[in-house]
Amino acid sequence: MAIPQKTKATGRLISIDHIQLAMPAGAEPAARGFYGGLLGLMEVAKPANLLARGGCWFEQGDIRVHLGIDRDFRPARKAHPAFLVDDLDRLTLRLEPAGVTIAEDEPLADYRRCYVDDPFGNRMELMQRLD
Secondary structure, three states: OOOOOOOOOOOOOOOOOOEEEEEOOOOHHHHHHHHHHHOOOEEEOOOHHHHHHOOEEEEEOOEEEEEEEOOOOOOOOOOOOEEEOOOHHHHHHHHHHHOOOOEEOOOEOOEEEEEEEOOOOOEEEEEEEOO
């Protein structure tokens, strides 16, 4: 029986481990309401050595969002994560009654999409692939 050979490392990027977004100090409850409650991500415990920094982490499958405290916080208005969703209409129907503004943008081939802001003003894109 042949022993599998380890793939030679090439130094290339292979995936995104997580995204980090900034938020103001003391805003963890708002983060939990938005990322946990509205977007449905599960909060996960931060490593003990990072707890004193504040912030919170969320996950669902391969999606990992880390929210970190920035003492000089300014929201990201251009740079943004883009999340694929399975039902954009259903998600926006959950977001709108919570006061989240849904902003349509130029069409993009093979997608329906919109932009929303988290409670801190960070921009994010929500995208649904068209069949």
